[in-house]
Amino acid sequence: MGLRGTRGVAARSAIEGMRELAGAGLTTPEVFRRADELLRPVLEFDAVCWHTADPATGLVNSVQSEDLSLAAFEQAVRLEVWADDLATFPKIRRSGVQAETLSRATKGRLQESVRYREQVAPAGFGDELRAVFDAAGGMWGCAAFLRVPDRGPYLGRQREVADAAARHLGNALRACHVPSGAPDAVDPGPAVLVLDRHNRLQALSGPAEELLVRLADPTPTSLTVPTSVAMAAEHARRAAHGLTVPQTPVRVRTRDDRWYLLHGSTLRGGGAADTVTVVASPASPAELMPLHLAAYGLTAREQEVALLLVRGSDTRDVSRVLAMTPYTVQDHLKSVFGKTGVGSRQELIARIMLGGGRC
Structure with missing residues (x-):
């Protein structure tokens, strides 16, 4: 990577620290916090938003940030699903690298990015570096690193460090998913949630109320439902509009280590435009x-x-x-x-x- 001098030593030390995370026996939130400690001095970012993902589809299913206010997170979800933007998580995966900066993707013309115009700049940030955490054929998470305009764009060496670190972080998150034993309690069964066009909860079945607590994001957001449920709903709307969507259902893990499959479908008629029903079913061992x-x-x-x-x-x-x-x-x-x-x-x-x- 051509990492030289003091900065090169710091970068190599950070990457080596990331490599060790896979065997540290940490939980997902702990992995993210440790990665923050290692990468912040090297990448020189001012805020970061961490996400876990369904390894099969790559769909984001949780959010964690100790820097950002997520008071307008519903807009971030809509942009992630609907905007045909530059340097999105899916596009980064398909590009063959694991990290990309908005400044490089736009060739320095940040205003060409709808995400920059509608989300990054209004929040007071300049360049954004995104990374996807792939390992063993699956995407286990991703992150967006933001820096204030005064810092200028990310440097090429910083993107390279992020790319190398992302590969180790993918292994660390993958290791978090190694099964350690079946939960003792009996699963309550499928839960049904009805969301309006703004992903506000309109109705739910009995088990759903308890499930929402177990699916809650590590960081509270402006959504009235967990990120995983909102993402399933938005992709159901995309499918209803005849647009391409990842394979469904979406898999997500609860706080008590159970896996659920989220199936979203739009309702028709009776003024129910863009109303979505999300059914959360316990995943079987075969699945x-x-x-x-x-x-x-x-x-x-x-x-x-x-x-x-x-x-x-x-x-x-x-x-x-x-x-x-x-x-x-x-x-x-x-x-x-x-x-x-x-x-x-x-x-x-x-x-x-x-x-x-x-x-």
Whole structure:
């Protein structure tokens, strides 16, 4: 990266600290706070907004910030879903890098960004650096780093540091999702929420009230529902307008380590324009298996082998289906056992079928 001098030493130290986060046994909020401590002196930002995401879809499902007032967060959600802007989280993922600055994406013409005009500048900030935290084929989170105009645009070396750090942060967040045991209590079942066009809660089923508490964002926002519910609603509206949306449903984890699937659908007729119903259903072990396999850091091929084994295939079946020799299957299986910390196929099945996590 060409990091030289005192600043280069500080950057390398920050990146090494980020690398160590994956094995520190931290919760998600703790990972974000530690990352803030490591990166703020190097990136020289004045505020940061951290997000977790559904690893499969990449959709933001929570927000955490100790710097920003989120009194107009509903506008941020709308811009994130509807604005065809520069340097959005999905576009950064598709670009092949993990960090991008608004100044670089606009070639110094920040006013070309609708996000800058309607959100960043009115809040008193100048350049924005965004990073996505990918690991093991999934996006586990993302962040927006903001700096006041007097600091000028982010430097190229700072974007490079953020890019390198983002890869380690992805591994740290992935490690937070390793299952540690199924919750003891019985899930109350599906919950139903009805939201108006401004994502204000209009009606809800009995279990939904309790679920809203468990899905609450680490940082309070102007929304009357958690970020995950608002995002599911906005994407349902996009789909109703015939626009492209990520695969659904959205997966989200509650504060007590349960996973839910959020399905949004628009209502029609009776003056219900843009009214959305969001159904939150407990995720089944089968629906969570791919996430758990990714959380252990298995490669794509190792995940294929493990899924077939969990579903009852033997070595010969796996060899035939995946067109590999039995010896190669055994090599992959040995790696799977090592990463998941088990010693047999039976233990692997039990481990992968467990729910819960540490974050």
